[in-house]
Amino acid sequence: MKSLVTGGAGFIGSHLAERLLEKGDEVIVLDNLSTGRLENVSHLQGRDDFELRLDTILDEAVVRRAVADSDRIFHLAAAVGVKFIIDNPLESIEVNVQGTENILHAANQDKKPVFLASTSEVYGKNENVPFREDDDRVLGSTTISRWSYSCTKALDEFLALAFWREKRLPVVIGRFFNTVGPRQTGRYGMVIPRFVKQALLGRDLTVHGTGEQTRAFMDVKDAVSAILALMENDDCFGQVFNVGGEKRISIKRLAETIKKKVGSDSEIKYIPYEEAYEEGFEDMIHRAPDISKINEYTGFKPENDTSAILDRVIDYFRSNEELI
Numbered sequence: 001m002k003s004l005v006t007g008g009a010g011f012i013g014s015h016l017a018e019r020l021l022e023k024g025d026e027v028i029v030l031d032n033l034s035t036g037r038l039e040n041v042s043h044l045q046g047r048d049d050f051e052l053r054l055d056t057i058l059d060e061a062v063v064r065r066a067v068a069d070s071d072r073i074f075h076l077a078a079a080v081g082v083k084f085i086i087d088n089p090l091e092s093i094e095v096n097v098q099g100t101e102n103i104l105h106a107a108n109q110d111k112k113p114v115f116l117a118s119t120s121e122v123y124g125k126n127e128n129v130p131f132r133e134d135d136d137r138v139l140g141s142t143t144i145s146r147w148s149y150s151c152t153k154a155l156d157e158f159l160a161l162a163f164w165r166e167k168r169l170p171v172v173i174g175r176f177f178n179t180v181g182p183r184q185t186g187r188y189g190m191v192i193p194r195f196v197k198q199a200l201l202g203r204d205l206t207v208h209g210t211g212e213q214t215r216a217f218m219d220v221k222d223a224v225s226a227i228l229a230l231m232e233n234d235d236c237f238g239q240v241f242n243v244g245g246e247k248r249i250s251i252k253r254l255a256e257t258i259k260k261k262v263g264s265d266s267e268i269k270y271i272p273y274e275e276a277y278e279e280g281f282e283d284m285i286h287r288a289p290d291i292s293k294i295n296e297y298t299g300f301k302p303e304n305d306t307s308a309i310l311d312r313v314i315d316y317f318r319s320n321e322e323l324i
């Protein structure tokens with residue numbers, strides 16, 4: 001089996017590429033390194049069963065070739081991270097919409113199976129946690145950049161579902177909730193690598209708002225298991241699945257826990273959202289998935305709790321000091 005991983009030099013993509021190689025697949029990674037890093041896959045380069053193509057999913061010919069050279073596609077290339085989206089709204093929209101269109105059109109030529117990575121951002125500021133796949137989406141104004149992310153990924157989902165319904169392209173959608181692990185960078189806003197770095201450096205831990213907002217975190221190892229389980233069950237095609245951890249923790253508690261685990265004397269500092277992001281920024285108060293659907297279809301349940309995830313991330317930064 002030859003698997004194409006778009007965004008394979010990124011955080012989740014590189015872990016997926018590794019797991020596919022372990023399973024005996026050949027892997028092609030297509031990545032333009034916009035938020036991915038060469039270092040995430042440099043240990044795989046030189047293997048006969050691994051190929052890295054440094055190029056963009058916005059180039060139709062590149063996508064057509066990569067898809068033609070593969071048996072199945074894991075489409076993870078996208079603009080991600082709340083901060084990245086706000087800082088790069090145009091690039092984010094183009095990559096997420098046009099890029100996915102290119103992938104789906106190319107895959108449809110020979111009906112090659114596609115896994116489409118989506119996001120819990122599609123639920124918007126719905127407050128009824130945990131979210132079920134068929135819940136309503138609650139979004140803010142178009143003048144607030146954050147919501148463009150939700151819309152672009154929702155459009156990706158609509159497109160994928162339309163390709164399934166009209167063309168019978170086998171495509172399955174995973175909506176990722178907060179996923180964490182080694183190689184995730186805090187540069188684009190993600191809270192855990194940011195807090196861990198701040199704690200290791202003895203700097204203030206920057207909690208946004210009151211810190212009462214909650215999130216449920218999932219280890220990237222579990223995310224990869226979920227992706228494979230979804231792609232390996234034909235009943236999942238044409239459907240949307242939440243992929244995430246179940247147990248919520250407040251951001252304030254998260255900061256306190258990280259500070260304690262690191263043994264840091266950093267202070268916890270509260271920063272208004274407008275200062276952290278942009279004027280009018282809206283956060284979602286609580287976010288957590290109902291994962292009964294994926295569990296029912298595949299038996300998937302995350303195996304790592306928040307404490308184990310934090311230990312792994314802290315170890316990672318401690319043994320890669322250059323990244324701090």
Ligand code: UDP
Pocket residue numbers: 082178189190191192194195206207208209213215251283287
């Ligand atoms: N957050 C924070 N300090 C930071 C980065 C993020 O308090 O330095 C908060 C952020 O406002 C949000 C939560 O942590 O309420 C999770 O943020 P992240 O960007 O990791 O994920 P998302 O908002 O997409 O769930």
